[in-house]
Amino acid sequence: MRIPMRQMQDNQSGTIRAVRADGELGRRIRDMGLVPGTEIRIQGRAPLYDPVALRVMGFTLTLRNNEADFIEVEVD
Amino acid sequence: MSDTTLALAGNPNSGKTTLFNALTGARQHVGNYPGVTVEKKEGIHVHEDRRFKIVDLPGTYSLTAYSLEEVVARDFLVNERPAAVIDIVDAANLERNLYLTLQFMELGVPVIVALNMIDVAQQRGISIDTAVLSRLLKVPVVATIARRGEGKAELIEVAERIVGEGIRPQGLDISYGEDIDHALAEMEQAIIAANLLTDVYPARWVALKYMENDEQILSLGRQADAALSASLEAIVTRVTDHIKATHDLYPEAVIADHRYGFIKSILQQGVLSVKHDRDRLYMSDRIDSVLTNRFAGPLIMLAVVWGLYQFTFTYSELPVAWLEGFFGWLGGMAEAYLPDGLIKSLIVSGIIDGVGGVLGFVPLIMFMFLGIAFLEDSGYMARVAFMLDRVFRVFGLHGSSVMAFIVSGGIAGGCAVPGVMATRTLKSPRERLATLLTVPFMNCGAKLPVFALLVAAFFASHEALVMFIITLVSWAGALLVAKLLRSTVVRGESTPFVMELPPYRLPTFKGLLIHTWERTWQYVRKAGTIILGISIVLWALMTFPGAPDAVKQQFDTDRQAVTVASPAAAQEIENAAEGATLSAAAQTLQGKLDGIAALEAEADLRYSVAGRIGTALETLSHWAGFDWRTNIALVGGFAAKEVVVSTLGTAYSLGAVDPEEAVSLSTKLATAPGWRPLTAISLIVFTMFYAPCFVSVVCIAREAGGWKWGAFSMVFNTVLAFSLAVVVYQVGTLLGF
Ligand SMILES: Nc1nc2c(ncn2[C@@H]2O[C@H](COP(=O)(O)OP(=O)(O)OP(=O)(O)O)[C@@H](O)[C@H]2O)c(=O)[nH]1
Numbered sequence A: 001m002r003i004p005m006r007q008m009q010d011n012q013s014g015t016i017r018a019v020r021a022d023g024e025l026g027r028r029i030r031d032m033g034l035v036p037g038t039e040i041r042i043q044g045r046a047p048l049y050d051p052v053a054l055r056v057m058g059f060t061l062t063l064r065n066n067e068a069d070f071i072e073v074e075v076d
Numbered sequence B: 001m002s003d004t005t006l007a008l009a010g011n012p013n014s015g016k017t018t019l020f021n022a023l024t025g026a027r028q029h030v031g032n033y034p035g036v037t038v039e040k041k042e043g044i045h046v047h048e049d050r051r052f053k054i055v056d057l058p059g060t061y062s063l064t065a066y067s068l069e070e071v072v073a074r075d076f077l078v079n080e081r082p083a084a085v086i087d088i089v090d091a092a093n094l095e096r097n098l099y100l101t102l103q104f105m106e107l108g109v110p111v112i113v114a115l116n117m118i119d120v121a122q123q124r125g126i127s128i129d130t131a132v133l134s135r136l137l138k139v140p141v142v143a144t145i146a147r148r149g150e151g152k153a154e155l156i157e158v159a160e161r162i163v164g165e166g167i168r169p170q171g172l173d174i175s176y177g178e179d180i181d182h183a184l185a186e187m188e189q190a191i192i193a194a195n196l197l198t199d200v201y202p203a204r205w206v207a208l209k210y211m212e213n214d215e216q217i218l219s220l221g222r223q224a225d226a227a228l229s230a231s232l233e234a235i236v237t238r239v240t241d242h243i244k245a246t247h248d249l250y251p252e253a254v255i256a257d258h259r260y261g262f263i264k265s266i267l268q269q270g271v272l273s274v275k276h277d278r279d280r281l282y283m284s285d286r287i288d289s290v291l292t293n294r295f296a297g298p299l300i301m302l303a304v305v306w307g308l309y310q311f312t313f314t315y316s317e318l319p320v321a322w323l324e325g326f327f328g329w330l331g332g333m334a335e336a337y338l339p340d341g342l343i344k345s346l347i348v349s350g351i352i353d354g355v356g357g358v359l360g361f362v363p364l365i366m367f368m369f370l371g372i373a374f375l376e377d378s379g380y381m382a383r384v385a386f387m388l389d390r391v392f393r394v395f396g397l398h399g400s401s402v403m404a405f406i407v408s409g410g411i412a413g414g415c416a417v418p419g420v421m422a423t424r425t426l427k428s429p430r431e432r433l434a435t436l437l438t439v440p441f442m443n444c445g446a447k448l449p450v451f452a453l454l455v456a457a458f459f460a461s462h463e464a465l466v467m468f469i470i471t472l473v474s475w476a477g478a479l480l481v482a483k484l485l486r487s488t489v490v491r492g493e494s495t496p497f498v499m500e501l502p503p504y505r506l507p508t509f510k511g512l513l514i515h516t517w518e519r520t521w522q523y524v525r526k527a528g529t530i531i532l533g534i535s536i537v538l539w540a541l542m543t544f545p546g547a548p549d550a551v552k553q554q555f556d557t558d559r560q561a562v563t564v565a566s567p568a569a570a571q572e573i574e575n576a577a578e579g580a581t582l583s584a585a586a587q588t589l590q591g592k593l594d595g596i597a598a599l600e601a602e603a604d605l606r607y608s609v610a611g612r613i614g615t616a617l618e619t620l621s622h623w624a625g626f627d628w629r630t631n632i633a634l635v636g637g638f639a640a641k642e643v644v645v646s647t648l649g650t651a652y653s654l655g656a657v658d659p660e661e662a663v664s665l666s667t668k669l670a671t672a673p674g675w676r677p678l679t680a681i682s683l684i685v686f687t688m689f690y691a692p693c694f695v696s697v698v699c700i701a702r703e704a705g706g707w708k709w710g711a712f713s714m715v716f717n718t719v720l721a722f723s724l725a726v727v728v729y730q731v732g733t734l735l736g737f
Helices: A023-031 B016-024 B068-080 B091-106 B118-123 B130-137 B152-165 B178-194 B203-211 B215-224 B226-247 B251-271 B283-291 B296-315 B317-337 B342-360 B362-378 B380-393 B401-410 B416-425 B429-441 B448-458 B460-487 B509-543 B549-565 B567-575 B584-607 B609-624 B628-637 B642-651 B663-671 B677-689 B694-704 B707-734
Strands: A002-004 A013-019 A039-045 A052-056 A059-063 A071-075 B004-010 B028-032 B039-047 B050-056 B084-090 B111-116 B126-128 B141-143 B272-274 B499-501
Touching (some): A039 B283, B004 B091, B016 B509, B050 B152, B084 B152, B091 B118, B091 B126, B118 B126, B130 B141, B283 B380, B342 B509, B362 B416, B362 B509, B380 B499, B401 B429, B416 B429, B429 B707, B448 B663, B460 B677, B549 B584, B584 B642, B609 B677, B694 B707
Antiparallel strands (some): A052 A059, B126 B272
């Protein structure tokens, strides 16, 4: 099932299928290794439920929810 | 022989600074890259008979043209052509770190990979075959543990070999997919044929950057050869349309995918073997599950901030007192041994007080930076940003802005100078600018005596409550102004919050000291020189031209009169030793003389340039309820907010008033004509928002990258403060207060 990253639950994992952002945001996202085929796991969310922290390639990354909207994930 | 340049590059947090320090020791020089505020660190490493000049490039994840740091790194590599780039790669994080490595290789610079944090990788059960990695990447790979200095000798030997034998990089042909490869080849030929930018950049790289839509290269290309540039852009458009149609992607995305694909394929060819599950919870994650916990997280954060605050202001108290004592002593010496007159006044009130004022901040800044360096190096700062981003984003700021606000006096009593400097941790330019322009609204330690004085005079029964309200008002003001700035002068989209949460690490003592020292020294050097000049100017404003002779004569006559009236007491004062107790009559006379001296000081001040400015401003300032005395005090407050109270003291002819013990002044104000609670509120509001002190302005100009922002903060803040004060005073008056 493919869903936007924002809708993933804590501790849910999946594989990135598409990154729809372009421009600076798109580049920042890709620079950090969030490209199609990469496996990720949601590590948690900040106390106000935004930003989200995720685990990717062995390190932890944070994204705002409205940035996570651009990333489509095939969840396990 | 001239120095051989080596550049040190890598992702943030990969251990760059540590390796730089290990290589260069104390032989460092910190400056700026030309024209920008990105720090440039250089050091020297001597190896046999070669001197290596080692340049620390800013830590980046990529080499795009989007951030200042990346452009700086890129420009340095192509313009200065270092003999080699030592690329520090975090072994525990190989995949993402190699993304930058590939981009160095695309650029055609000789790369030496320093595979750092091997110890951390081992702990995590990651083992890396450096020989295979080196063979597949076609660059030398050296395993290092920067923290212990391991591997640095080998690194330098490799560099020596590259330089000595003139080894050129072999170049790396990554396939970016058929469509793009094909177009790149076509573009490369055209670029070589026309020599477009090839004096600086490799042709294939220029083609690649066109494909990635890189603003810097596009504009350089258009300038150099508009026609060729147009035809290259046409190729890019063609490919873009095709890829958009077939894959629904932009070429940049496809290129990034292929870079990562290339890295993955290398790592799978026997480079990397991982014993444990990669997602297994490490110590760091367990710490995070508490420190960023929904409920415990914010509480712990409050405690940490409180702790930082206590640490800074408690421990710096003693050295600050020493420094104040020292400058007091120096002033006392000058007072005692210099002949009376202008020179003495200049040295005591202008130079010693001015420079003392600046250096007095030094211990505060040092402790604040030590605390901040600890929070940064340990990785906690990134968590604070993570937890608070949602709140600060509403106002166009960033999660990391919070520290600057707190340091500046978010909990009353900080200082805007270290606060402005603390914004360096913010990597987003617009958010950073908005932050450093608004932190001076916080209630710094120098504004507190002003508030304390007014509150004691007019709201003595509700002191704590009023002080609390003052704190809230300054926060609200700062955040709203930030929002205003972000929608006007610093308009622009918010910078993406794509940020790494680095694993928690125990900072090294040496690292902390180096961070602290660098920042403190920069403050002393820059602020010190400018402040000296400004304090002399201010001294002159408050001294010249002094009261006219007729007025002075009147004071002399008065003095004469009281002395003649009681000759015995006068004789006693004349002969009394320092500190001796005087008889009642002599004390009365001394009191009268002091009173006259105070009136004279008041007159001198009134007739000085500052006094005339104050009087002239009355026409305007009466709208906010301020008379000339308040005006002078506020003018003096431009130098340092502490001056407000002491100048008010002189203006009310109380002689020198110690700002910490201004009881007499507050009783005086409470009964002085023209003063009522509303005037006090108006003055509190004005003091809270008006121009930051000069030291802060200097820092703002420096950190924001131009005097235009320093001037902006003076003018904008003063206009804002005055408008607010007028509204408060006029509305209050209408309502009958
Ligand atoms: N265990 C271990 N820790 C290291 C090693 N190298 C550096 N560190 C630690 O990693 C942390 C980050 O190192 P820095 O040198 O500040 O990293 P940097 O790349 O300069 O980071 P920025 O200043 O954020 O650009 C510090 O706490 C170092 O002590 C290493 O080889 N092994």
